[in-house]
Amino acid sequence: MLSYEKLLLENKAWAEEQSQSNPDYFKVLAAQQAPEFLWIGCSDSRVPANQITGTLPGEIFVHRNIANLVVNTDINMLSVLQYAVEVLKVKHVIVCGHYGCGGIKAAMGQHHYGIINHWLQNIKDVYRMHRPEIDDLKTEEERADKLTELTVTEQVFNLAKTSIIQKAWKENKSPHLHGWVYGLSNGIIKPVCEMEPGTHIDPLYEYDNL
Numbered sequence: 456m457l458s459y460e461k462l463l464l465e466n467k468a469w470a471e472e473q474s475q476s477n478p479d480y481f482k483v484l485a486a487q488q489a490p491e492f493l494w495i496g497c498s499d500s501r502v503p504a505n506q507i508t509g510t511l512p513g514e515i516f517v518h519r520n521i522a523n524l525v526v527n528t529d530i531n532m533l534s535v536l537q538y539a540v541e542v543l544k545v546k547h548v549i550v551c552g553h554y555g556c557g558g559i560k561a562a563m564g565q566h567h568y569g570i571i572n573h574w575l576q577n578i579k580d581v582y583r584m585h586r587p588e589i590d591d592l593k594t595e596e597e598r599a600d601k602l603t604e605l606t607v608t609e610q611v612f613n614l615a616k617t618s619i620i621q622k623a624w625k626e627n628k629s630p631h632l633h634g635w636v637y638g639l640s641n642g643i644i645k646p647v648c649e650m651e652p653g654t655h656i657d658p659l660y661e662y663d664n665l
């Protein structure tokens with residue numbers, strides 16, 4: 456059997472299993488989705504949002520990209536964010552990075568990988584802003600872990616800079632923003648930062664006419 460054929464076979468078995476344990480399973484899910492969470496995570500295959508949080512289809516709206524970045528010109532991310540916040544009205548937006556992230560490691564080095572370097576430049580900027588704090592650490596691994604945490608925190612801040620989040624905070628006192636980092640080696644998620652709805656950020660980024 457070819458590798459991809461196994462996926463289709465497993466899918467059939469899964470669908471049958473779901474229908475057997477709950478005959479209405481697909482009918483209910485097909486009718487609507489009302490997830491409470493938006494997950495912005497890394498594309499890394501080892502960090503699947505649903506499995507590591509014990510959630511089911513329908514519970515998390517998901518956007519993933521390399522190194523879980525929130526970039527203000529990314530129309531893909533912004534569309535997901537707007538839909539999740541304004542239509543689905545999610546209560547929590549979670550940016551989840553992970554230790555051992557290839558994107559973080561690549562951003563710390565000087566090798567040119569092609570177009571991806573332009574994407575990773577966002578991480579280099581975080582490193583530059585926090586260079587003394589990161590360079591103080593002894594090992595490469597400690598520095599990568601610190602940069603991972605600081606990058607996640609910066610992406611949460613980037614969310615708060617968007618008019619989408621600021622408008623939702625003003626109108627609905629929602630959503631909460633969370634920065635998490637997942638450990639590949641132990642499966643545990645470490646919360647690293649949090650922003651309550653209405654948190655004031657640098658006024659440079661605050662719109663006064665939303």
Ligand code: CO
Pocket residue numbers: 497498499521522523553555556557558559
């Ligand atoms: Co990664």
